[in-house]
Amino acid sequence: MANPAPDLQCLDLTKDFDDFRAVDHVSFEVPQGSFFSILGPSGCGKTTLLRMIAGFQSPSSGDLLIKGASMIGVPPNKRPVSMVFQHLALFPTMNIGDNVGFGLRQRGVARAEIARRVDEILARVGLPGVAGRRVDQLSGGQKQRVAIARCMVLEPDVLLLDEPLGALDLKLREHMKVELKSLQAAFNTTFVYITHDQSEALVMSDNIAVMNRGRFEQIGPPQEVYHSPDTAFVAGFVGEANRIDARLVSVNGPVLTLESESGAALSVEAAQSGLSAGQRAQVFLRPEAIELTTSAEGLEGRENVTKGTVASVLFNGANSSVTVQHASGTPISVALPQTGDMAKLRPGSTVYTSWHPGRARVYPAPGA
Amino acid sequence: MTTDGSKLGFYLLLAPILLWLVVLIILPHLGLFWVSISEKIGPREFQTGFGNYVTFFEEPLYWRTFARTAIMSILATALTLIFGFPIAYYIAKLTRGRTKTTLFLMCMIPFWVSELVRTFGWMILLRETGVFSNLLQYLGLVSGPVEFLYNDAAIMVGLVYTSILFMVVPLVTTLDSLDDSLIEAGYDLGGNSLSILREIVIPHAMPGIVSGCIVVFMLSLGNYLTPILLGGKDSLWFTGMIYTQFITRFNWELGSALGFLLLALSSGVVFLGLKLSRQSLADTMGRA
């Protein structure tokens, strides 16, 4: 086939609970073999969406296709999707081998064949020879891999993952991110992953959908979602950003001039902001987009230069930052390079901040 | 427990439990065994021997009643499990919040009431002049009064009724602790209702099943009211025999032997149940 149907396709999918719309006209498709993340705060409807794909909720309207076939009315045990549950849902009454072989037993596969395929899949996830162990004899990371093996042994068209890393401690979570990504690449199976943790989504995904209040705000590769967020919500939710409430003073070609609520003048490049003079707006500025200097020298000709004092220093290795209090307005967070005299910054030090107009994003204020 | 004060406190706490267990449980049962191996050879004259146990095995009425009581109790336990499991599952997994509390309460209320009252209710329903007999006559299905009382089926109805709560409560507790996501995972991996019941739900509910079965079996075996009142005077229940020996015949030696045999049977079945299901007494009963 020249243009095969994507593994997963959602068309105008909507789910209403009694008086609450959990998923609101969501449409997207996931091509074969890609890692697709749905990122959003808790309560945004991402779990409902995932459970509709798995078959544990039925959509109020819209269609759901897997490899081109509609799944509406197909019970969960007949769908070619498998799910890794939030708390993994490994069966505590069975050993690892019986857990992984469960799905094959349901299909009536011969016993010897089951044993062979279980051993094979356990070896592929890097856990050879654990089939005889009990579930509680494994570590958190090993359980993750068993849960994935239990699904992958069935060779599903789509693997759904419901925040499976949430329960792990930080170190292990960092490690599992890398491992999940490489497992996905090795199996070349379509993964649909939901999370509220933006770093998980950014590290692992081919494409990210940012979800808020039942809607998709943006779908795109991680770089695009991070660097050119479509909406104020995405800009605020993905990565860290300083938000400055402002009013648009004038539009000069691609360059907008704004006045912040505290009275500072801001200059932002935004080709198609859709804003007009006098409108209220929100400016988002990433901490690493702001340049920090201890003296005004060499800042001639730069834009958005402001003098301020250091309010606090938050040392966190490579992710260190300082909060800078300008003459007026709320303090802003600035990434702190671990070089030179920056290391000597103390609360009360005088600093200058500057940023390029192209590195900020501007959106209409909500309700404006 | 390093200071003298807490040592004293420890012994003060230990005293009541030892007093209770030694004086009211251990010594009386040793005494019971001692009496059961005493043979009466004259007025207030006894010798030690197993004569009372020999009597039990030589007299068919005794050991047949014993076997009958055991078999009927096993049957009652099985029926209670079969009838109670769907109810427990319904309460634990298919209801939430207020409905769940209400259904659970509706299960409990009959069992806070004396067993005597419950059995009395069944007598009113089942006897010749009772509600069922009259209902059948009124419907024209039978021409004369029908006696539903005084047979084994009536005993079985009463036994199941009397003990079903002790099956439902532990089952609801264990099934409640079964995470819904395990059942969902079972479906997600292609299982159907039957295979999930067999491979996921029942293994998880095993501690509850075992503790429910142990309690129900024991209650049936030691029941006195239900067989006597629903089964009639000739219902042949082993507790009835013990009562007769103790209170009517005043043959305490034989009565003790019969009592000890009943105790041995009930402990044996409990032990076997625990071993077969690899559960411990503390785990299954400690959560009662």
Added chain:
Amino acid sequence: MIPTVPQPGFAKWCYRAYVTAFFLYLALPLAVVCVFAFNNSVFPSLPWEGFTWAWFFGTEAPFIGVFNERSILRAIGTSAFVAAWVSALAVAVGTCNAFLFVRHSFRGKSLLYILMLLPLIIPGVILGISILVFASAIANTLEDATGLWFDGLRPGLILVILGQFSFITTFATLVISARLQKFDPSLEEAALNLGASKLGAIRQITLPFLMPAILASAVVSILMSFENFNTTLMLVGSESPLTITMFDKLKQGSTPVLNAVSLLLIVMSAVLGILSLLFQKPKR
């Protein structure tokens, strides 16, 4: 199987029907007992002769109501007396046991715990006869040795109280232990740190925390004592508690006065039972 997995409508309907039938089965015997308490007939059976309060308040034979039937009133009094003693003893010993099992570790603890559970798996009749045999043996020995009478060790209320106490204590221990296990010992340590004495800390901090479980187990003990039959049957003397009195009357052939007593028992049990659940409801 669970709400999130779709099931055919017919299966769901059958399941509902079964559950409904089950609850009818549960309610039926109690319902008829209550209904026939108001039948204007000397037999608790059909036909329905009309509504009457006579089985509660009647004074003329054969319609002697519960509140005028001397033997039943006395039996209720006896039962209440026994229940009060059993409940007080069981809760006191149960609280000690809870502290022992939750707060202390000692050699033989697991063995003692199993022994504590044993009364649950000993049939009530056996519990009754073993205590009867043992008490009589002691009484015989003492009487032979001293020539005095020891009526307290012969079948009677003291033995009934001891017999019921011997297994109800296990339930009290389990209920109170479960609550004590949830207690955060650092609260007591905080009280000690603030200058309270050990006993003072237990009295002011731990016991109030345990109070719901203590009240609940007291109520459950009263219920169990009131309705106990098997153990009591073997130990009862001349004064019999309510269940034994009712059993004797039932064997002689019942009149609806038994229905009236039963109705009162049902109401009392339901109220006490719900009370015990309310005590156990976590308030915070």
